[in-house]
Amino acid sequence: MLRKTDKLIEEFSSGENFISFVISGGSSAFYFFFSLLFLTALAEGFRLALSRIKSDLSKDRVRYFCLINSCILVFSFPVIVAMTGNHNWLTAIGNPLCFLSFIFTASISQQEFSKGGINLSKKSFKLKLWTLAFLFLVFTLLEWIFYTKFPHYARVSLVFGSWLLLYSALLSTQKVPKLIRFLSGCSLGIYGFHVFILDITPSFESFSEVLPGSGPLIRFAIGLFGSIALTLILRRVKILKTVL
Numbered sequence: 690m691l692r693k694t695d696k697l698i699e700e701f702s703s704g705e706n707f708i709s710f711v712i713s714g715g716s717s718a719f720y721f722f723f724s725l726l727f728l729t730a731l732a733e734g735f736r737l738a739l740s741r742i743k744s745d746l747s748k749d750r751v752r753y754f755c756l757i758n759s760c761i762l763v764f765s766f767p768v769i770v771a772m773t774g775n776h777n778w779l780t781a782i783g784n785p786l787c788f789l790s791f792i793f794t795a796s797i798s799q800q801e802f803s804k805g806g807i808n809l810s811k812k813s814f815k816l817k818l819w820t821l822a823f824l825f826l827v828f829t830l831l832e833w834i835f836y837t838k839f840p841h842y843a844r845v846s847l848v849f850g851s852w853l854l855l856y857s858a859l860l861s862t863q864k865v866p867k868l869i870r871f872l873s874g875c876s877l878g879i880y881g882f883h884v885f886i887l888d889i890t891p892s893f894e895s896f897s898e899v900l901p902g903s904g905p906l907i908r909f910a911i912g913l914f915g916s917i918a919l920t921l922i923l924r925r926v927k928i929l930k931t932v933l
Contacts, residue, residue, distance in 0.1 A: 713783035718884050720783035727785040732792045739796070752800070756793035763787055764828075766843040767836045780840035787842040794852045798859070807859050818856060825849040878920025878933045883912040886919075 714720035735755070742748050766779040766787065778784060801807050808814055828846035832839065865873075872879075890908045897904035923929045 709778075712785070713781070716783075718880070721880070724783070724785040724788060728788055728792060731789070732795070735792055735796065749797075749800070752793055752797050756790055756797065759790040759793060760845050760848060763790060763843055763848070764845045767832070767840045770840075771836055780843040782841045784843070787840075790845070790848040791851065794848060794855070798852070798855055802859060807856060809860065818853065821849045821853040821856075825853060875917050875920045875933075878923070879913065879916040882916040882919045886912045886915040 710716075712720065712723050714723060739748050739751065742751065763786070766784075769776055770780050780787075798807070806814065825846050828844070828849065832844050832846055887908060890911050893907045893911065894904035896907055920933050924933050
C-alpha cells in the first residue's frame with residue numbers, strides 16, 4: 690500500500706507528471722477513457738470543419754489528405770524511437786495520437802455508407818478492399834522487420850486492417866448472435882471491472898501446478914463472469930444504467 694501511495698504522490702508532484710498520469714490513466718488500462726474523450730472531441734471538431742465545406746469532392750479530398758498525413762505521423766513514431774532510442778512515449782499504449790487515423794477512416798466509411806458506396810458490385814470498391822488488404826500485409830511486414838521495439842498501437846497496419854474489417858462488417862447481412870449482442874452490451878463494464886477483479890485472483894495461478902495452463906484460464910473466467918455480474922448489478926442503479 691505504501692508503495693502505491695508513494696507512486697501516487699510522485700504522479701502529482703509536478704504538472705508534467707500529472708498530465709502524464711491523466712493521459713495514461715495512471716499507467717493502467719484506463720488510458721482508454723482519456724483517448725476516447727480526446728478522439729471524440731477531435732472527431733466532432735473535424736465534423737464541424739467539414740460541414741463548412743460545400744463541395745462533396747472537396748470534403749473527400751480533405752478526408753484523404755488528413756488520413757494520409759495522420760498515417761505518416763503514426764508511422765514516424767516507432768521510426769523515431771528506433772533511431773533515437775528515446776521518446777518512448779510516442780509508441781506508448783496511452784498516446785492518443787496513435788489512434789488519430791481512425792477518425793478519418795470512420796468519416797470516409799460513414800460518407801460512403803450513406804451514399805451507397807459500400808457495394809461489392811462496384812469494381813472501384815472491390816479494388817479498394819484489395820488495396821487495403823495489400824497495404825495491411827505490407828505494413829505488417831515492415832513493422833515486424835524494421836522496428837527494434839514492436840509498438841502496440843503505433844502501427845499503420847492496424848489502420849488498414851481495422852478499416853478492412855469495418856467494411857466487412859458493413860457488408861455482412863448476417864444477424865448478430867444473441868450472445869455477441871449481450872457481450873457487446875456489457876463490454877464497457879467488462880473492460881472497467883476486470884482490472885480490479887484480476888488484482889485479487891493471482892492465487893489461482895497455483896492451479897497451473899496441478900494442470901499446466903489452467904491458472905490463467907481460471908483467472909480469465911473469474912474476470913469475465915465477475916465483470917459481467919458487476920455490470921448487471923450496477924445497472925440497477927438508476928444513475929449508472931445509462932453508462933453501463
